[in-house]
Structure formats: structure tokens, C-alpha cells
Amino acid sequence: MTVLDPAATAIRLFDSERDLHFFPIRHHSPACALHLREALRAIRPATVLIEGPVDFEPLITELLAPGVVPPVAMVALPDGAKKGRGGTTYYPICRHSPEFIAIREASELGATVRFIDLPSRHAAMLSDRRHRPDQPLLPMREVMFDRGAYVDAMCARTGFRDGFALWDGLFEARARGTDWRGFFASVGAYCSALRAASDPDELQTDGTLPREAMMRACIQDAIAARTGPIAVVTGGFHTPALIDAQAESVRPAGAAARSNAWLIRYDFRALDRLNGYGAGLPLPGFYERVWQRLIGDGGETGDSLTEDILVGFRAHLIESEPALAFSFPTLRSMVETARRLAELRGLSEPGRTELFDALQSSAIKEEIEVGAHPLLAAFTTYLQGDRLGDLPPGSRLPPLIERARAEARSFGLSLEDAVAKTRELDIYRKSRHGQTSRFLHAMRLVAPPFAERLKGPDRVHGFRADMLMETWTYAWSPAVEAALIERAADGETVRDVAATILIRRLGDLEREGQCNNAAAAFNLLSIAFDAGIGSAADTLVAAVSTAVGADTNLLRLTNALVMGQALDSRAKAMQSDGTVKAFADLLPPLLDRLARRIAELLPDLAAVNADTVGEAIACLAALAEAMADPDPPFPARPLRDALQGLMAAQLDPQLTGAVIALAALIGLVDEAEAGRRLSAALAGAFERPGDAIRTLSGVMALAPQLFVNDSSVITAIDNLFGAVDDQGFLDLLPQLRMAFAELSPQETDKVAAIVAAAHGAGEDDIALLQQVPDARVLTDHLALSERLRGQWQADGLAAWLGPAP
Structure with a gap:
């Protein structure tokens, strides 16, 4: 592969006749930044053209403002429906970025600075096939420096292990040199070889060619309006396509600049090539140290x-x-x-x-x-490195960002770097901790990258509602600021924006045909409570009440009751907070209506069959959880009356067992009565052993202790199995295994002891039963027994077999 002559490249880069100077760079390269600084001071350009989206140009003044501490990033937000980190375009800047040096030096020289790349949201800027949806969009891409035929050949020739080490050895090692012309000539020759080894088709599909067309058009504009020397600073891969370009009459379609751009803080972790960033060099903290040495800082x-x-x-x-x-x-x-x-x-x-x-x-x-x-x-x-950049007070940022930062600091949350930190919160016993929790919950809605709850009360299922502590991990990062910018139009405080988001989600439920989904609406109300959003409570409570009245799905309604009960319990434990108390006062009428609606629909379970019984049992399990409270925050009488009616109805066998179990759990009948009812149900299914097992399975799903504690029930099951032959037992075994899976090992041992005693078995026999084979092995053994029986009978040895079974 031919390597271009740096001397010949230098002649093309620095055109004295046109006073046009091209500087091929690698993004975030300290060596390129230092040599570029010396070059600009030497040629003193009147205009500096930089590879950067044209719609970011208004941010140049902000970038130079006193108090701006890189790393920072210019970001452009998506205009359409695509939201989130993957839909936001980032243009990062650190102190050793050649682009930042070019902007700063141009300012000191009084030169005009222009960005010459396509707008950040142009289709060609978003067309990189290597982009992952969960990664930020980056207009700077330099994977061609890392691998490829030319890089591999150079590594083999020089002994460097990879493209990063090759670049360091060839160019970063020359940072302290004084010959900036020779340095950029070598970079230009290297980049020309990279370009020559590239696939032309890929350059079209990844947006490179349309971008270069835009850059050429901007260069021609600058030449036409020249007032002195022109410096062009672009990624070295683009430079060969720009040096000898002729004037182009038409810019790429959609090249008009549109500004939806902001300057935000950035951090070294996001800037690292090892974390998926598409340009620059790995481990930016190291190169920042190199830069400080180079400039004597x-x-x-x-x-x-x-x-x-x-x-x-x-x-x-x-x-x-x-x-x-x-x-x-x-x-x-x-x-x-x-x-x-x-x-x-x-x-x-x-x-x-x-x-x-x-x-x-x-x-x-x-x-x-x-x-x-x-x-x-x-x-x-x-x-x-973990450095997080900073912006001075008064920077052009939506109020939401500064208020979010101020509120986070007021709760003692550290925002000095992007390293994840852990916080333990005693949410019930310490008022300030409860307020911090509500802020973090609200931030989860507004800027999800900021915080994640690792432990805490389960507001959906309620079984951990009395848990006193929450554990959070949080970190302020560029993705957080970008998320806040995207939400800035929804309000000026975190809670206002969170309320807007929840109201919007309520609208989404209606558009999706889920406005009658009581569980989904109650879930939104629970989120609002966790986030301390009083401003959305009235609207959400009204929507939940409407959903409760219209929902006919018992599983959703009973799940909503569990959520509502957990919410009420947590609210009572936090009554010292005025916002929480006002929210809690809205709950009792809602829970009253929810309980009465469930009671109204419970008789419909009589129509349940084997195909739909699973959902019905899940409803009863949720109801059992809610009614386990001796003083529930809803009227229990309508529910108890409805269950009393179900006990007298003809039900699916599995549902019969579940209803009996639920009645015992809530004290509608005592355990002795529940045992009698269950024994009667099993006896009634004597001719249908499968139905008996399904009845038992229904009990096990809600209250396996009823089976364990009542010997008459165990006896009924034992008699049932005694009446079936071996094949019948094998047919029932899978159902039986599923039913008994609800028992603990101790409960299983207790049942085994009762059955063994009924058959005169001792402890030694029970010990043998600990090695029970699985169904397939048992089938094989029984088949072998039958073959042996037949052979012995054929041999006249039937008397040895004892009585036939």
C-alpha cells in the first residue's frame, strides 16, 4: 500500500497563493491541539472554519464565556417523537480538543469562526449504521483510525499493537516538536492513506460524502468573502476531499441551519472511546494530564x-x-x-x-x-478520569436544569463528578429523607439516567410496604442534562414536569384504549405519591375513580386494591408531611368505591371454567393479600358477603378450593369448617380424581396450611389415591406435584408422617421415601414389575406373588 509523501502533502495543505490553510486533525488529540495553536498564531487567519454542525454556531460565544470549564458538549435535541439519549446529538469539547483551541485562538486573534458541517439533525448526520439506539448520536466518527487494512499494515510494519498505539507513537509522541508544518503534513499523509483504503460505497451510506459536500460549499463561501488568511480545521479523514475541491453550486438538501442547540456539562466517562464514544482517543483523563504538561499547567x-x-x-x-x-x-x-x-x-x-x-x-x-x-x-x-465540566451561573440553560441541580444539592446529593454514588434513606422516620426520596422518584420520571432505586417499599405489590429504608444510586451526567433540556418545555421545576409527564401518560392510556384499566390508573397515582406530586393528584384521582367504575376485569381491580392499600399504609406513616397528608385524604373514597366494585363483580366467577381459572385464582390471591389487614382502609362487609355467596355456588373445582381457602384466611369460616368443606368437596369428586387434585391445587395456591393442619383432608386424599390403579396414579402425578409444590419442606414432611402412620409405616420407611424417583423412573419400574409378574405366572410361580392387586 502506497504511503503519500508528507512533503508533497504539505504543499497541498498550505496554499500560499490562495492563503488557504488546511489542518487535518484527530479529535481530542493533545498533539494536534498544541501544533494547531502554534500554527494559528503564526498565520493569524482572518477566518477559521471548523468541522462542526452549522446549527451549533450560536453556541460559540457561550463556549468562550468566563467560567466555562470543559469538558462540555453542544447538544441538539430531536424535534419529533424520538426522545431520549439515543435521539440527542452530542458534540463534546474538552480542553485538549483541537476545535476548542481553534475557537479560543480565533477569538484572541479577532478572527471570524464558522462551523461548516451539516446541521446536527440532518439525515446524513444521523445515518451511521454503527450507531446503537442507547448511545448518543455523534457527528464526529473516527473508527477508520482504529482498524482497517492500512492500519493493520502499519501496525505490522512498526510493531505497534493496535491503531491507538500506532497513533500515539507516530503523532502524540511528536507533541513537543516545533515544526507544525511537518507535523500536519505527516498527519495529512497518514489520513490520505486511510482515505485511499476506504470503501467508497460506505462513505456514501454513512453520510461522509454529503457532509463533505457541505464543507466544500462553506469553504467556497469563505473564499468568496475573504478578508485575509483562511484556516480550515477538520477531521483528517475529510481533508483530502476538501483540498482540491472545485466550487459547488448546490449544497446538500436540508443544509439550512436550524437551532435547537444547548451547551451542557460533559464528563470524561462519556468521552472515552472505551465506553462507545466514536471519536478521539481512549482514557481522556490521561490525555488531559498530557495536555496540562504540554502547556505548562x-x-x-x-x-x-x-x-x-x-x-x-x-x-x-x-x-x-x-x-x-x-x-x-x-x-x-x-x-x-x-x-x-x-x-x-x-x-x-x-x-x-x-x-x-x-x-x-x-x-x-x-x-x-x-x-x-x-x-x-x-x-x-x-x-x-471522572471530571465533570461546569458552566457559569447565568448560562443559557432552561431554568429546569439549574433548579434541579439546586434542589439536588439542597438534599446533600453530590454533583461534582459523574461517578455513581449510593444513598440510604430512612423514609418514614426522617422527614428530610422522605423529601429526598420524593425528589429522586420525581427525577426518575423527568431524567431517568440520574437515579435508580435498588431497595425500598414495593408500591405495586404492597408486601414490602412497611420497609423503612430505601437504597438509591445516582450520578449527574451529560445524559441527565440532556434529558432535562428535553423536558424544559414542560415546566420549570422537577415536580411540575413530573406532574405533566403523568398527566400525559394518563392521556396515553386513553389513546391506547386503556382508560378503563383500574390497575394502570392506580399505578400512575402511586407514582405521583412517591414523587410527591400534589399538583397532579386531583386529576389522577378523578381518572382512577372513572376507571374503577368502568373496569370489568377483576384481576386488574384486585391488583389496584393491593396498590391502594399499600399506598394508604405508606401515607399514614408519613402524615407529618403536609403534601402527603393532602394526598392521603383523597384515598378513602377511592378505595371504598374500588372495594364495592370488586364485590359487585365477584359473583361472575361462577362462570369461570378450567381455561380461565388461573386468572380467577390470581384475583382471589390479591384479595386475600388486601383483606389480611385486620383494619383495612376499605369496607370489608360487601366483599365478605360476595364471598359467602360464592361458597354456595357451583364452581370450577380449582376455584372451589381457592374460595374455601380465602374464606378461612379472612375468618369467614374457621379452619375446622374449611377442612370439612374441603373434605366434602374431595369426596364429591371421588369418581373424578383429577377434579379432586384441582380442588387441592386451588387450596394450595392460597392457604396450603389448611391441607397440612387438617388430618381429615389428608385422609380424604389418601383414600382417593387408594382407589385408583397404578396407571391412574401416574396420570395424576404431574398435577399432584404442582399442587404440593406450594408446600415447604417442613410441611411436606408433616404430611408424609401422617400418611405413613395411617398405613403403619415407621420412621425407617419414611426415610426410604426421601429418595422418591421422578415420574419417568417410577413408570419404568412399574412396567418392569408387570413384566416380571407375567413371566412368573407363565412359569407357574403365581403363588409367590401373593394376592393380586
């Missing part, structure tokens, strides 16, 4: 960068991960190894690759898979 102590990094890493381990910390002699060995590796590889000083190699050879003695050792993982995280 590293707070030098006289030590080398290698020493600073490795000493700092050791101190970090001692403080945060002492089990991984290494000794001082090992540290000295690492520093020396990194220096010698750099000399061996012809580098002026160790780079990122040399640091990792030195760490692995000096501090890790055992054999490992590449990248699998925890010490290497810790070093990767350390060099990645």
Missing part, C-alpha cells in the same frame, strides 16, 4: 509525567482499594520499566501503552487474560 513538582501518574495511582489505591495497592519498590520498578520501554520503542517519553505494559510486568505476577486483572481495570478507570 500541570503543577509540576519536578517529576516526570510517568512518575506523577504512577505515584498518584498508588495513592489512589491506598485510599480507595487498599487490597490492590503495590509497594514502593514495585512503583520504582514500574517507572523504570516504562522509561526503558519508551526507549526501546523509539519514543521520547512513555505513553499510555508503556504505562500499562509497565504496570502489568512489574505489579502482576500471575498469568492473566488481557485486561482481566482487577489492577488493570482499576488503572483503566483511574486514567479514564
Whole structure:
């Protein structure tokens, strides 16, 4: 493969006749940034053209405002229905981004700055086939620097292990040089070779060619309006397509700039190539340290960068991960190894690759898979960095963002970096913790990337409603700010926006034909309660009441009752909060109506058959959970009356067992009466053993203790099995296994002891039963017994067999 001559490339890059200078860069490269700074100071351009979406141009002034601390990002929000992180376009900037240096130097020189790429929301900017839906959209893409035929060939020739190490060795190692022309000529030659090895069809489909058409048109506009030298700063891959371009009369369709862009904070974790970011170099925290050294802003102590990094890493381990910390002699060995590796590889000083190699050879003695050792993982995280940029007060941001940040800080939540943190909240006994919980719940609605609840009361099922503590993990990140920007039109406070979201979801239920879904409506009400949204309560309660009156699905209604009961319980435990009390006062009439609606529909269970009995039993199980409260927040009498009526009705056998169990659980009948009813039901199904097992299964689903505690029920089941032959027993065995699956091991042992005693078996016999084979093995053994019986009878040995079964 031919490598272009850097000297020839330099002639093309710096056109003195047209006073037009092209600077091919790699995004976020400290070497490119430093050489670009020197080049711009030398040529003093009147216009600086930068590869960046044209609709981001109004943000240039904000980017240069005092108090802006990179990393930051220019973002463009989706205009249509596509929302979320995957639909937002990000253009990140850090202190060592060549684009940031170009903007800053142009400002100091009084030059005009223009962005020349397509608008951020143009179809060609969104067409990268490698983009994942859960990742941000990025107009800067540099995967061609990482792999491909040319990169592989260069790595094989030079001995570098991959495209990142190759770039570092060829270009980052030359950052301290003074020949900016020679540096960019080499970068240009390298990028021309990358371009020559690329697939032309892919350049069309991934949006590269339409973008370059836009850039050429903008360059021609600048030439036509020139007032002095022009500098063009673009990704090196694009430069060959721009140098010798002729004027183009037509820009790509849809190239008119549209501004829906904002400047937000960004962080090194999101900027890392190892986390899926499509441009720049891995571990931006490392290159930030390199940049500080290059510009003399590293707070030098006289030590080398290698020493600073490795000493700092050791101190970090001692403080945060002492089990991984290494000794001082090992540290000295690492520093020396990194220096010698750099000399061996012809580098002026160790780079990122040399640091990792030195760490692995000096501090890790055992054999490992590449990248699998925890010490290497810790070093990767350390060099990645956790810096979160900042914007000055008064930045052009929606009020929602600043109010969300202020409220988070008021609750003691740390927003200084993007590292995930954990917070324990005593939500019932500490008022401030309860307020913090409601803020975090509201943020889950408004900006989901911010917080996740790991533990806490289960507001949907209610069985953990009395849990006192919540555990949260949270982190302020660029995705959080982007989410808040997207919601800014919905309100100026987190709770106002959360209320808007819930009202909108209520509308979605109606559009989806779910406005009569009591469980879905109650779920929205529960979310509103958790988030402390009093402003949406009246509207949501009215919608829930309407849904309760119209819903005919018993499972949804009983699930709603469980949610409502849990909600009432939590509200009573937090009555000290005025907002919660006002919310709680709305619940009793709603729960009253819900209970009466369920009672009204319970008689319909008489029409349930075997195909639909599963849902009916789930309804009764939810009702059992709700009515277990000795003082429920709803009227129990209508429900008890309706269940009394069901007990007298002719029901599906499985439902019969469940109704008997529920009646015993809520005290409608005592356990003795429940046992008698169950024994009678089993006796009535004597001719239909399958129905008897289904009756037992219904009991087991709700109250297996009724079966365990009543010997008459066990006797009835035992008699039932005694009346069926071997094949009949095998046919019933799968159903029986499912029914008994509800029993605990202790309950199973208790039943076994009662049955064994009834048949005169002792403890030794019971011990043998602990090794019961599965159904297939038992079938094989019975078949073998029958064959042996037939053979013995044929041999005249029938008397040995005893009485026939």
C-alpha cells in the first residue's frame, strides 16, 4: 500500500497563493491541539472554519464565556417523537480538543469562526449504521483510525499493537516538536492513506460524502468573502476531499441551519472511546494530564509525567482499594520499566501503552487474560478520569436544569463528578429523607439516567410496604442534562414536569384504549405519591375513580386494591408531611368505591371454567393479600358477603378450593369448617380424581396450611389415591406435584408422617421415601414389575406373588 509523501502533502495543505490553510486533525488529540495553536498564531487567519454542525454556531460565544470549564458538549435535541439519549446529538469539547483551541485562538486573534458541517439533525448526520439506539448520536466518527487494512499494515510494519498505539507513537509522541508544518503534513499523509483504503460505497451510506459536500460549499463561501488568511480545521479523514475541491453550486438538501442547540456539562466517562464514544482517543483523563504538561499547567513538582501518574495511582489505591495497592519498590520498578520501554520503542517519553505494559510486568505476577486483572481495570478507570465540566451561573440553560441541580444539592446529593454514588434513606422516620426520596422518584420520571432505586417499599405489590429504608444510586451526567433540556418545555421545576409527564401518560392510556384499566390508573397515582406530586393528584384521582367504575376485569381491580392499600399504609406513616397528608385524604373514597366494585363483580366467577381459572385464582390471591389487614382502609362487609355467596355456588373445582381457602384466611369460616368443606368437596369428586387434585391445587395456591393442619383432608386424599390403579396414579402425578409444590419442606414432611402412620409405616420407611424417583423412573419400574409378574405366572410361580392387586 502506497504511503503519500508528507512533503508533497504539505504543499497541498498550505496554499500560499490562495492563503488557504488546511489542518487535518484527530479529535481530542493533545498533539494536534498544541501544533494547531502554534500554527494559528503564526498565520493569524482572518477566518477559521471548523468541522462542526452549522446549527451549533450560536453556541460559540457561550463556549468562550468566563467560567466555562470543559469538558462540555453542544447538544441538539430531536424535534419529533424520538426522545431520549439515543435521539440527542452530542458534540463534546474538552480542553485538549483541537476545535476548542481553534475557537479560543480565533477569538484572541479577532478572527471570524464558522462551523461548516451539516446541521446536527440532518439525515446524513444521523445515518451511521454503527450507531446503537442507547448511545448518543455523534457527528464526529473516527473508527477508520482504529482498524482497517492500512492500519493493520502499519501496525505490522512498526510493531505497534493496535491503531491507538500506532497513533500515539507516530503523532502524540511528536507533541513537543516545533515544526507544525511537518507535523500536519505527516498527519495529512497518514489520513490520505486511510482515505485511499476506504470503501467508497460506505462513505456514501454513512453520510461522509454529503457532509463533505457541505464543507466544500462553506469553504467556497469563505473564499468568496475573504478578508485575509483562511484556516480550515477538520477531521483528517475529510481533508483530502476538501483540498482540491472545485466550487459547488448546490449544497446538500436540508443544509439550512436550524437551532435547537444547548451547551451542557460533559464528563470524561462519556468521552472515552472505551465506553462507545466514536471519536478521539481512549482514557481522556490521561490525555488531559498530557495536555496540562504540554502547556505548562500541570503543577509540576519536578517529576516526570510517568512518575506523577504512577505515584498518584498508588495513592489512589491506598485510599480507595487498599487490597490492590503495590509497594514502593514495585512503583520504582514500574517507572523504570516504562522509561526503558519508551526507549526501546523509539519514543521520547512513555505513553499510555508503556504505562500499562509497565504496570502489568512489574505489579502482576500471575498469568492473566488481557485486561482481566482487577489492577488493570482499576488503572483503566483511574486514567479514564471522572471530571465533570461546569458552566457559569447565568448560562443559557432552561431554568429546569439549574433548579434541579439546586434542589439536588439542597438534599446533600453530590454533583461534582459523574461517578455513581449510593444513598440510604430512612423514609418514614426522617422527614428530610422522605423529601429526598420524593425528589429522586420525581427525577426518575423527568431524567431517568440520574437515579435508580435498588431497595425500598414495593408500591405495586404492597408486601414490602412497611420497609423503612430505601437504597438509591445516582450520578449527574451529560445524559441527565440532556434529558432535562428535553423536558424544559414542560415546566420549570422537577415536580411540575413530573406532574405533566403523568398527566400525559394518563392521556396515553386513553389513546391506547386503556382508560378503563383500574390497575394502570392506580399505578400512575402511586407514582405521583412517591414523587410527591400534589399538583397532579386531583386529576389522577378523578381518572382512577372513572376507571374503577368502568373496569370489568377483576384481576386488574384486585391488583389496584393491593396498590391502594399499600399506598394508604405508606401515607399514614408519613402524615407529618403536609403534601402527603393532602394526598392521603383523597384515598378513602377511592378505595371504598374500588372495594364495592370488586364485590359487585365477584359473583361472575361462577362462570369461570378450567381455561380461565388461573386468572380467577390470581384475583382471589390479591384479595386475600388486601383483606389480611385486620383494619383495612376499605369496607370489608360487601366483599365478605360476595364471598359467602360464592361458597354456595357451583364452581370450577380449582376455584372451589381457592374460595374455601380465602374464606378461612379472612375468618369467614374457621379452619375446622374449611377442612370439612374441603373434605366434602374431595369426596364429591371421588369418581373424578383429577377434579379432586384441582380442588387441592386451588387450596394450595392460597392457604396450603389448611391441607397440612387438617388430618381429615389428608385422609380424604389418601383414600382417593387408594382407589385408583397404578396407571391412574401416574396420570395424576404431574398435577399432584404442582399442587404440593406450594408446600415447604417442613410441611411436606408433616404430611408424609401422617400418611405413613395411617398405613403403619415407621420412621425407617419414611426415610426410604426421601429418595422418591421422578415420574419417568417410577413408570419404568412399574412396567418392569408387570413384566416380571407375567413371566412368573407363565412359569407357574403365581403363588409367590401373593394376592393380586
